[in-house]
Amino acid sequence: MASVAHTLGDGAVVARRNLIKIKRVPELLLWTTMSPIMFVLLFGYIFGSAIVLQGTTYREFLIAGIFAQTVVFGATFTGAGMAEDMQKGIIDRFRSLPMARSAVLVGRTASDIAYNSISLVVMSLTGLLIGWSISTNALEALGGYLLLLFFAYAVSWVMAYVGMLVSSPEAINNASFMVIFPMTFIANTFVPIDNFPSVLKTVAEWNPVSTLAQAVREAFGNTDPSMYNTDAWSLHNPIVYTLIWIVILLVIFIPLSVRQYQKTAARSK
């Protein structure tokens, strides 16, 4: 028990340090919130003018997809942050201190929850401006937000691991663009998947980003009957399916990342 308290305490110290950076470099937050706003507006008006859905408006449909995409991309920050700490050598300071072994990772992934929360607030406000609304109750909506944050948290651990493997923070951006971009697009995030070519459709059906978006739409009451034109179990049980993914990712990547952290010293030339 003492060691859990220890880990959380040390993790909080590290998280605070990461949050101070957001305060000192506000451009960072500005850019990360600008791009989801852009997405909401561009997709909302451009695709929204062409895509007609039954039972819901495209803008309503879109919001959950954009939320899902944005929080998953948010994990890139975790990876870039770890890579930067490695590169700058502050990891050596941490590793020579009698702090909990997982505290740097716990703190890093936790501070990215704060990051994602801020962008969810900004996106929600933008969504409300273009006609999105929640038709369920506050509790369900909260559930939707929590699932988004929880899923993003799991992806953060994946990216934290990747961040310790790559050689520079820039490399992380490229890597995540190559992986996260298709992952968030071969999904029901921006358009319904009914007309996807068959292989892509199967991928999209079982893609946890799809089920995340689906679950969030249900939580917000932004559903549409066409979303259920599928035999895939995942899309009929999106919350459970998404939770399974969250657990799998955490179970694999928490130990993997902690081990990697212990092994990797700051990169000395």
Next chain:
Amino acid sequence: MTDMIRTSGLVKRYGDVTALDGLDLAVPKGTILGLLGPNGAGKTTAVRILTTLLEPDAGVAEVAGIDVHAHPDKVRERIGLSGQNAAVDEHLTGFENLDMVGRLYHLGKTKSRERARELLDQFELDEAGDRPAKTYSGGMRRRLDLAAALVASPEVLFLDEPTTGLDPRSRINMWNAIRSLVDGGATLLLTTQYMEEADQLADDIVVIDHGRKIAHGTADQLKTQLGGERIEIVVDELGHLEVTQSILGELCIGDVQVNRQSRKLTAAVTGGAGILQEALRRIDATNVTLLDVGLRRPTLDDVFLTLTGHVAEEKPDEGTNGELVEVPEEFKEEEVV
């Protein structure tokens, strides 16, 4: 006396490179060991192993009697590290950096803050203490990094090239700070490429090259090991080298070394000033004009050169410290036996 730092047979390989090749060290409590060696000698590797950052391939490392491999956490509670590159968070202020380190040593909120202010004062960073560290000069960052190593008043300190990249004034300040640490009872392992620094600070010096210990002793012992004083003379013309060489040859011990390029002769002597006077009297009787004359005690640079066969290389990374220890130009060309 107990040894607060001890290694035996430490080996570390990186692929084909053997960074440490069976290193033995022992640092008694309350003393400073200067680990001296050129760039690439293995100094940082030794420090990283002792500070739990790296696992050796073979050998034992102990800090404060604790096996580093078996109990890294216990070792971390007792050490302070100021690594080769300042490990401070540039977005945090000096105060926030030190406060964070205090919290991570589990000093508690009040104690961490007090200690942070105290150290900022001590290292003359109090005025800059509430500015982000990215606005600091290299010397200030270095001092902040050293302060971070001292937050928990550790018993054992590791400083890896603490003055590399500093201007001469900052370097003197750093030296004073380091001296005062040992007055407080700490045990210190200090790595440096600068003989002068080891000479100034260390009680005991271990010279390493290619991961191996090549000499060990106090600064004086190392100087004595090399031999005593020597006369150095620079003559005006190449044609005068020979006659001067034969005069010196009668007075000195061993051979006279001649460097034709710089027209310099070096001869080891035992009689000091008397012999120099005699040499000058004899040279006066010839038509040789002297451009430069001196009686030199060996510096640690000489020791180093003799031991390793190469001069301390300048410059690992930053590129501003060339002025710190100048190896005399002529020395670089000379073959010292």
